[in-house]
Amino acid sequence: MSENQSQPLPSTPWSARPYHRKWLLARADELFDFFSGPAINPKGGFYDLSRDGKPLSTDNPARGIHASARMVHCYAIGHLLGRPGSADIVDHGMRYLWDRHRDEKNGGYFWQADNTGPADDSKQGYGHAFVLLAASSAKCAGHPLADAMLADITEVIEQKFWEEEHGAIAEEFSADWQPVPGYRGQNSNMHLTESLMAAYEATGERHYLTKAERIADLIINRRAREEAFRVAEHFDENWVVDRKYYHPNEMFRPAGTTPGHWLEWARLLLQLWVLGGKRQAWMPDAARGLFFQSMALGWDKEKGGFFYTLDWENAPDKRAKLWWPLCEGAAAAHFLSQHQESDFHEESYRKIWNYIANNNLDREFGGWHEELTEDGIPSNILFPGKGDIYHALQACLIPLFPADGSLTKMIAEHPLDV
Secondary structure, three states: OOOOOOOOOOOOOHHHOHHHHHHHHHHHHHHHHHHHOOOEOOOOOEOOEOOOOOEOOOOOOOEEHHHHHHHHHHHHHHHHHOOOOHHHHHHHHHHHHHHHHEOOOOOOEOOEEOOOOEEEOOEEHHHHHHHHHHHHHHHHOOOOOHHHHHHHHHHHHHHHHEEOOOOEEOOEEOOOOOEOOOOEEHHHHHHHHHHHHHHHHHHOOHHHHHHHHHHHHHHHHHHHHHOOOOOEOEEOOOOOEOOOOOOOOOOOOOOOEOHHHHHHHHHHHHHHHHHOOOOOOHHHHHHHHHHHHHHHHHEOOOOOOEEOOEOOOOOEOOOOEEHHHHHHHHHHHHHHHHHOOOHHHHHHHHHHHHHHHHHHEOOOOOOEOOEEOOOOOEOOOOOOOEOOOHHHHHHHHHHHOOOOOOHHHHHHHOOOOO
């Protein structure tokens, strides 16, 4: 079926069915339970977890700021839902971000911290994007540090990272703000778009939304459109696509293209379109195009799941099946079904959840398998264990609310109905 076809669905969408909604909420509760105890480092911050839910290291573990910030964001969601104990976890994470990750001398936030201080003192756009998300979500949850952190991270992004001539942020600096030249990345800017929308929703300040719209215009309306709605990951300092870019850490900077990010942008564009008063007419069409391309090129039609990366000839490159593209696909399909109802979007939603249910849920230890081989066998090549609640939790909860904003805003405005 073409993505341009829009027909009445033959039956009630899954996201409107009470059983499916209860099933999603049960999966969210399992994730909250899995991470809420063993992931908490009593000396500050959080542990990465092994497959069986135990800390991978307890001596003096270093953890990226994005992981700590995501825990704050997710348990702020838990607090807004009314989950007991969530507020304490938000507080635990906020104080670690403020006391350990924040650079009191030079400003900004260190990429990694351990029990004693910075373990990697670089200042990275990806990490700062998630600090903005954590501060915004913590503000919605009423945390006392939220306003100070929101003001601080906003100033850092505007004064250090934002490049007005491009309408996007630079990627990386040293601890004393010496630029690391030669690279600009879409991943950090994509997550900043998510965070800017959350900050706008938390504060009502329009400048956040304006920046989000400018990033989306650059990366999707211009660059991705030029690539037939395949999202390029890597650019030079002038935002020219670098097709030959390679970095050994393919967790954050994989070579080629990443269909999971096409899916993530599809949802973010529709959210941005709604928040902006539906003024950006190109956004719904772009969201539909990104989703269609991800299903057409990224989905393994024989074995299911999304290939991690494709080369520039659209052939699978990294053939592993990661959990987060599935999560983003489910959330994007829900947004598209809400705003562009079609059989294709609903069928895709069901296809993605069917694969997750049969392959990614770890029924032995709890949580989700974050990495599978091409054949769906649990693997730990890119990801050492179960280090993140963020993608899976949002995938479970987003379909339970209207597709009109971030989870924090929707939870505040709409009672949960299962």
